[in-house]
Amino acid sequence: MSEPQTAPSRASMEERLKAGDKRFSRLEARIDKSDREVRGHLQKQDDKIDVIVTALTRIDANTSSIVDTWNEGAKAVRFFCRLADAWRFLVRQVAIPVALPGVALYALWHYAHYHAFPTWISDVYKLLVAMS
Secondary structure, eight states, rough: OOOOOHHHHHHHHHHHHHHHHHHHHHHHHHHHHHHHHHHHHHHHHHHHHHHHHHHHHHHHHHHHHHHHHHHHHHHHHHHHHHHHHHHIIIIIIIIIIIIHHHHHHHHHHHHHHHSSHHHHHHHHHHHHHOOO
């Protein structure tokens, strides 16, 4: 069985326990210090992230405003391009092949009946001659 411990061995055991407690308290202090440093570092990172998020939100708002403006401009450009295409179609496919011969026939008919061209046709002719 075990022998009863003597006073010197108890004293050495107490010293070892005190030395262990001392080392443990130093280790605990280092862990606490490291924990405070890590928390401080993480707080700084959180603050930086908040600044970045704020900037990105502002950039996103400005960018979406610019994109909306650009899209509206593109819609206007598409509208005027379609209008120009419609105008070209009217001039090339309707005015020249249909209206111009119709006006010429009307002018001939009017000349045959009244022995004079209509005044608006002569005015348009004078305008075209003056522009060229």
